[in-house]
Amino acid sequence: MLGDWTAEPFIGGVVSGTGADHVRLTAMLAQSIGPIHFAGEHTDPVYVTGMEGALRAGRCAADEILERRRVTEADRRSRAARRLIPRTG
Numbered sequence: 001m002l003g004d005w006t007a008e009p010f011i012g013g014v015v016s017g018t019g020a021d022h023v024r025l026t027a028m029l030a031q032s033i034g035p036i037h038f039a040g041e042h043t044d045p046v047y048v049t050g051m052e053g054a055l056r057a058g059r060c061a062a063d064e065i066l067e068r069r070r071v072t073e074a075d076r077r078s079r080a081a082r083r084l085i086p087r088t089g
């Protein structure tokens with residue numbers, strides 16, 4: 001389906017856009033803060049403003065969360081294993 005968003009009386013156009021500095025800015029917006037991860041078209045450096053960017057950013061955030069869980073789980077196992085090794089000296 002093809003439409004002209006600027007001709008839609010209740011929409012009037014598309015909202016986001018890119019600037020010269022968008023690669024740096026999207027990277028900043030994509031930075032996680034502790035366990036909080038960000039997704040959305042505004043965090044994708046390549047397809048910012050579009051559906052493709054939203055999908056890629058969602059996948060990227062999900063990967064980050066899974067990676068964090070893997071690291072946390074590996075760390076927990078490592079700590080548990082260290083507790084099992086008797087200390088000498």
Ligand SMILES: Cc1cc2nc3c(=O)[nH]c(=O)nc-3n(C[C@H](O)[C@H](O)[C@H](O)COP(=O)(O)OP(=O)(O)OC[C@H]3O[C@@H](n4cnc5c(N)ncnc54)[C@H](O)[C@@H]3O)c2cc1C
Nearest residue numbers: 005011013014015039040041042048049050051052053054
């Ligand atoms: C008029 C228009 C036409 C467009 N046409 C195209 C097009 O032809 N092709 C294309 O690729 N892209 C198009 N886009 C852009 C595309 O729609 C967006 O890039 C895409 O939807 C962004 O997805 P997103 O998941 O990042 O954000 P969104 O789709 O905006 O999703 C964010 C969601 O978060 C919810 N939310 C916000 N605040 C909170 C909160 N505090 N708590 C809980 N939920 C919250 C919102 O309700 C929303 O559902 C168009 C956009 C507009 C506005």
